[in-house]
Amino acid sequence: MTTPTVHGTDRLELGEGIRWTDGRAVLTDILSGRLLSAPDDPAASLGLIARLPFPLGAVAPVEGRPGRWIAAAGTGICRIDDAGRVEWIARPEDGAPVPMRMNDGVADPHGRFWAGSMAYEATEDAGSLYRVDRDGRVTRVLRDITVPNGPAFTADGTVMYLADSARGIIRRYPVDPDTGDLGEPGLFVTLGSGSPDGMTADAEGGLWTAVWGTGQVHRYHPDGTLDRVVELAAVQPAGLCLGGPDGRTLLVTSARIGLPEPGPLDGAVFAARVDIPGAPAASYRPVGTADATIFADTR
Template sequence: MEQASSEVMLLCDVNSILGEGPTWDHHSKKLIWVDIIGKRIHTFEPASGEVRTITIEQKIGSAVPRVEGGLVIALENGFHTLDLETEQLTKRIDPEKDMPGNRFNDGKCDEAGRFWAGTMDMKEKSPSGSLYCLETDGTVRRMVEGVTVSNGLGWSPDNQTLYYIDSPTKKVMAYDYSLERGEITNPRVAVTIPEGEGFPDGMTVDSQGMLWIAHWDGWQVSCWNPETAEKIASIPVPAAQTSSCTFGGENLDELYITTARVGLSEEQLKDQPHAGGVFCIKPGINGRPASFYGG
């Protein structure tokens, strides 16, 4: 791995309450991310510096581009699609309509165009959440149960492995993955975050198959080899609540990092005034293009 540049730069000072779920849209050349508690979807175009904000009436767990345009999003009450021109929401399906104490959180698409997103207990106490797979035909399957805070997702470059985080466990699980069938088997621990380094939150996988993990209450993004469980690198972030990351930019060589300011006191914000902003660094490695939802 090449030497990382010296430090992260502030890309967008948007003061998100809970910035999360960054995705690089390589078609529009824009970064997409959400403010879960602020109920906003943001887009940023590096070429022009333009930031666009769309406000939704529910908490937004994640938002990913669709092949035919617009976004697929996971809201408090299930899966929806969003038309970016009209800002019109269309509800698809809510697999937990009888569970008002849960909400959707992080989500990503696999290369077959399925949208994977998980739920969490809003109080972050009960393992009432699940990981779901939204098929391109609009049907949904529950893939993992007993989840407390469903978070980071990613696939190995050969699509043979799915990586998944339930944050309170401090572990990244690996599953054998069938891209053809969208099935997971053989769960095992790939990475355990050490004590004192916060909780694993959002995650991305680079072109070499290494895992880049945001540390909530850990002030960093770390890089791990999932085959050896070795920590390869750590990028300090000037915000304690580092929430997620993704590769983007013209060459997919920029790591975009989202952060949050939820629950921080005025005193804490003096030490991290840009908490809630999006940061950027060139870590010396490339990512892979994001997959879009095919439904």
């Protein structure tokens, strides 16, 4: 693979949720509520797609509705239309015992959307994982997570990886492709240092994860053994994806938040060429009532 280079001139506070979709990379700066697009020219600045008045963790495109997104944002799940307007689907973390926000989220290969929540102060076991089915129903599927990141899915959607970053672990769950129900988890990997953050799977079933606090990205074989380590010039890698026209560009976001003396590349987006491709971000595929109401064209 090539040495990572800086992609874009911006430095983000908490850059995460990067996804390759519709021929471009989109990402979030969580606490500023911004949805951004990465430039084709690596010497240009990021483009603003939408700005929300609350934190924005991650988005997935909505199939058949260009410019529309389903998002993990604020205290729940919302839609964002092509004018940046928001409509709530559910706010399950309203009224929680401690202040909460949504964090990472992704669509699976079967068209569902999954998103995790966490406490602003990373209160132990305060977080949850939610699933939005194609009919718009929102279900809390896991509790007692401190800082959920991912999830990431294998290409056939039958395996889900979920990090609990505060504990330094990634768990692996079997997924029923018809219902989205999760089976019993197994421990996939425990990191000796740093925290697993954003994740993605590649075409060979390998799992890539940004490792917060170490300046590294790891790739693991499907059996959990470490395959490679990518060094970055930023302490807090946060989100990643595999994109580009051939799926072989590793794109990594990073963060400046919490660093007493951020370096010049903390908060940058990085790009490197790799030999094993990934797939574009999966879309949320609403059906029935969800398609007719939540994602209807309201213009």
